[in-house]
Amino acid sequence: MADLTTKLGSLTLKNPVMTASGTFGYGVEYADFYPLSDLGAVVVKGICMNPSHGNPTPRVAEVSSGMLNAIGLQGPGVDKFLNGEQYLPFLRKSGATTIVNIWGKSIEEYAEVAAAMDGVDGIAALEVNISCPNVKEGGVAFGTDLKMANTVISKVRAATKLPLITKLSPNVTCIADFAKTVVDAGSDMVSLINTLSGMAIDIHTRKPKIANITGGLSGPAIKPVAIKMVHDVAKAVDVPVIGMGGIMTADDAIEFLLAGADAVAVGTAIFTDPHAPIKIIEGIDEYLERHGCNSVSEIIGQVNY
Amino acid sequence: MPEVGEILKNEVLKGDYYKVVFYVPEICKNTKPGQFVHVKIANLRDRILRRPFSICDVDVETGELTVAYKIVGEGTKVLATLEVGTVCDLMGPLGVSFTPTKDDEFPVIVAGGYGSAATHILAKQCVTKGVLLLGARSEDDLILMDKFEEANFEVRLSTNDGSVGHQGLVTELVEQIIAENTDNKKLRFYGCGPTPMLMALGKMLEDKGYECELSLDHLMCCGVGACFACVVKVKANNEDGWRYARTCNEGPVFNSKDVYYG
Ligand SMILES: Cc1cc2nc3c(=O)[nH]c(=O)nc-3n(C[C@H](O)[C@H](O)[C@H](O)COP(=O)(O)OP(=O)(O)OC[C@H]3O[C@@H](n4cnc5c(N)ncnc54)[C@H](O)[C@@H]3O)c2cc1C
Ligand SMILES: Cc1cc2nc3c(=O)[nH]c(=O)nc-3n(C[C@H](O)[C@H](O)[C@H](O)COP(=O)(O)O)c2cc1C
Numbered sequence A: 001m002a003d004l005t006t007k008l009g010s011l012t013l014k015n016p017v018m019t020a021s022g023t024f025g026y027g028v029e030y031a032d033f034y035p036l037s038d039l040g041a042v043v044v045k046g047i048c049m050n051p052s053h054g055n056p057t058p059r060v061a062e063v064s065s066g067m068l069n070a071i072g073l074q075g076p077g078v079d080k081f082l083n084g085e086q087y088l089p090f091l092r093k094s095g096a097t098t099i100v101n102i103w104g105k106s107i108e109e110y111a112e113v114a115a116a117m118d119g120v121d122g123i124a125a126l127e128v129n130i131s132c133p134n135v136k137e138g139g140v141a142f143g144t145d146l147k148m149a150n151t152v153i154s155k156v157r158a159a160t161k162l163p164l165i166t167k168l169s170p171n172v173t174c175i176a177d178f179a180k181t182v183v184d185a186g187s188d189m190v191s192l193i194n195t196l197s198g199m200a201i202d203i204h205t206r207k208p209k210i211a212n213i214t215g216g217l218s219g220p221a222i223k224p225v226a227i228k229m230v231h232d233v234a235k236a237v238d239v240p241v242i243g244m245g246g247i248m249t250a251d252d253a254i255e256f257l258l259a260g261a262d263a264v265a266v267g268t269a270i271f272t273d274p275h276a277p278i279k280i281i282e283g284i285d286e287y288l289e290r291h292g293c294n295s296v297s298e299i300i301g302q303v304n305y
Numbered sequence B: 001m002p003e004v005g006e007i008l009k010n011e012v013l014k015g016d017y018y019k020v021v022f023y024v025p026e027i028c029k030n031t032k033p034g035q036f037v038h039v040k041i042a043n044l045r046d047r048i049l050r051r052p053f054s055i056c057d058v059d060v061e062t063g064e065l066t067v068a069y070k071i072v073g074e075g076t077k078v079l080a081t082l083e084v085g086t087v088c089d090l091m092g093p094l095g096v097s098f099t100p101t102k103d104d105e106f107p108v109i110v111a112g113g114y115g116s117a118a119t120h121i122l123a124k125q126c127v128t129k130g131v132l133l134l135g136a137r138s139e140d141d142l143i144l145m146d147k148f149e150e151a152n153f154e155v156r157l158s159t160n161d162g163s164v165g166h167q168g169l170v171t172e173l174v175e176q177i178i179a180e181n182t183d184n185k186k187l188r189f190y191g192c193g194p195t196p197m198l199m200a201l202g203k204m205l206e207d208k209g210y211e212c213e214l215s216l217d218h219l220m221c222c223g224v225g226a227c228f229a230c231v232v233k234v235k236a237n238n239e240d241g242w243r244y245a246r247t248c249n250e251g252p253v254f255n256s257k258d259v260y261y262g
């Protein structure tokens, strides 16, 4: 067994494989499949201040080697997440390392949610999803405007002492610039990529396949884009990078590590096979053994040009 | 929970309808009426999602699980080509099951399309033998009547085009059953089929005050409640009066009184 321990700043994980927000619910849904504590971390579905319905249906459409989703951010709200039996209290009992993904409709809401999580037992870190529309600024996503991205992370930083991960949007011209600005604003690390903006039309009814008209593309279709962005970002900033986007197998995960990711997240693959994250952990271990590596850190960023 | 299932049989039922039998003893042991399996169809290239199918029948002794399916797209097209001996990965049994009828109740199953597949185990397990009201566009879409007759259910049919049975909507057969119930049997309804049909049925029975459960299905991804893709509106104690419930783990079976019809 190679040493899979992964250090992301002040955050130490058992291994470099976590779940991607929104694809693993709140953990409880998969607790019968394997111990959640076997994962590097469980990243829960996005939490905002108040309960919200999310988008109308249909919310998903399958496309070649991937899927579009516009779930919207249906969720229980902060209070219920912190106190409801099937949410954080359950994760605490399970022994999982829990990372809470947060979002808001305004900068104030982001800060408010972050403050509510500060100092709560059982939360290892916050991941800030900045791919949400700023309702007050005409719906431009926080994560696609350099100034807004900086402001929202500064405010969240001021609201919490928890390790802060900023989840970057790929729907920008130069993602490395966004990585730099959120690190300047106090983000301890970055994760990428969130889904790519996309659309699909049913040619028989001539209607968009999802009710929201556009949605986020995920799955194997986006992997080469994600690898390139991780590679760019890892070169641009000195903080830990969590890579994701289309990881289905251990080979995919290793590709991200070689590109410069310090850890990875598995998302859509969980829909294909709930055991995917566990198989990926095993596969990374085998690869390290086969290549005579003692620890996962030996392959990070080791792409040969 | 996932189980690798070898295909023991895969054959045409009628027209575009097929029946596939998997060897999955663990899933069989735990199956209750109205539950489904989430199938990763072998040899389906460039598709990442599983396909949900109602469990039509199980044999606990032999470990055989039957799914009746209609070819509607790429996944079901490929499923129909899979030969005996091929293995698929199945998750299940998933979802909330139907409430069995009590001894003093008379079951009325109202089904459309593959809804007869989803309710077949229910019919087999009912103590009191009731009636199946099966509706579809035309005769070509009516399946499994023989299975319900084997389970000693009376079968009444309706088709939109009148090719067989009553010409019109299956809900009209429901009115008929209610009108015929002069000896005041305690009717308990179960519905499974296209959403518009279930909404009409649920609303009608709610107004009349009958017990009714509806199996509401929707496009699914994870099948276990994690992704919130598969939601339908149910009544809720909030300012809107409704919330989105996940059909895969809060359903697919809902009490018709809980469904939001607005
Ligand atoms: C709980 C549940 C139980 C089901 N039980 C059965 C069953 O017993 N027998 C059966 O034949 N089918 C059943 N279905 C529907 C079945 O899952 C779909 O027909 C199948 O996923 C289509 O896959 P495909 O790749 O062939 O089609 P796709 O190419 O994915 O889609 C083809 C067409 O079918 C529609 N479709 C896809 N999924 C669904 C869905 N879930 N519900 C309604 N329409 C859909 C699409 O919108 C599209 O128009 C069930 C669905 C659910 C959610
Ligand atoms: C159904 C679904 C829901 C998602 N919900 C969230 C979310 O709530 N917050 C978030 O930051 N990312 C969300 N994502 C994005 C994923 O976490 C991930 O960044 C993206 O899907 C790419 O990884 P993948 O290809 O492995 O799925 C969601 C993705 C999917 C498919």
Ligand code: FES
Binding pocket: B219, B220, B221, B222, B223, B224, B225, B226, B227, B228, B229, B230, B231, B246, B247, B248, B249
């Ligand atoms: S299919 Fe994922 S929540 Fe129902």
